[in-house]
Amino acid sequence: MWSAFWCILQRDLRLGLRRRTEVLTALAFFMIVVSLFPLGVGTERQVLQILGPGVVWVAALLASMLALERLFAADYEDGTLEQLVLTPQPLSLLVLAKVAAHWLLTGLPLVVIAPVVGMQYHLADGQVGIMMLALMLGTPVLSLIGAIGAALTLGVRGGGILLSLLILPLYIPVLVYGAGAIEVSRIAIADAQPYLLLLAAFLLMALTLAPLATAAALKIALE
């Protein structure tokens, strides 16, 4: 069972790394959105420090959504997805592998690049650490919830816009607590702990439930 998991994970990673532009586009999008805000609202240090946490998360939400559309699309088009559904392996596990590969390619780079954003927004060193931790816990939740939406809108006309309508409302808790963690750490680093714990709770819940919902959605799409 786990060998199937690893197999899918490696396959998706290899496929993703062979089409590097897709991976880099999401990352570039994230950086551009984050860089646009200071130009729009002014570059005063204080304003940026207040704005930073929210901007990082909104940009992460949008970047994650941008990449989601392709999560199942290629496999759907060439029929691989149908084969995956037909395998005796539990579909939710295979979905989890695909989502994990997707996160490694689009979510993890955001975590790695976060210190650059921290510099742009004059965040303190400790805050940057909290930001990375929050993104580390939060972005997998985005990928997991997003996978449900991606599966539901598979092959539907206007799928991209529809996906944002379905998924963004469900992203809001992650946005609130993710930005909250960075925000409160401006005063004291330790204050961020409850927010991080809540994000971790979201992650656990999404890990257990989202693959099941995604698998059900894929079965509906392929019926």
Next chain:
Amino acid sequence: MTFNPFKFAAPATFYPLAGRLIPWFWALTVVPLALGLYWGFFQTPDQLGGSNAQKEYYRIIFVHVPAAWMSMWLYVVMVFWAALGLVFNTRLSFMMANAVAPTGAIFTFLALWTGAFWGRPSWGTYWDWDPRLTSELVLFFMYLGYLALNAAIDDQRRADRAAALLAIVGLVIVPVIYWSINCPDPNQCAALHQRSDLTRIEGNILFAMLTMTLAFWMYAFAVSLMRLRTLILEREAEAIWVQELVGGRAIP
């Protein structure tokens, strides 16, 4: 012959039943609506006394609060039918969920809209990012998402099932709205809404509010059934009984 409620799970038998029920639900809507509005506007105390003095504008709660209750309830009702449809694969359940959704969305919008009108004189703003306002707005987006997904997929069967799954996933938001005010530690959640507690409401106000809620419930039944009848005709257009009903030539 014993009464078999499952008989009405078939669209062909439910259609006439719904037709007979609709006038009753309309009657049950109009009477409490008139009573509730009259009582709320003329028979309740002029203003809430004490430190929380409000003028006549507080009377909008007789629409606002029942609408907000209905917005949450109807989401639960919608999820119930959607889940029933997914589990038992019954056509009518999905139609029921589809019929309830627009009404739920309208009540959510009404709750937000009346809230904004109330907020302007009492809080000095149409909109504030109070947890309950925000979560109600999210609920509105969930309804819109359900309706949009349903409309976007051409294959009706897939549209029903996909939208049902989305509705079930979105159910997580309902307890969030409910507990956005009544959270265990009031110090942790500052909000403009008061904690809701039925026992602390003045008797006349509570009576008017519950009467309005009853009226809204019955209205929801009436319009949902009307929408359901249209959906049945639309989806069962190929069935012989529909052809006979609309006077067309029956397909042999």
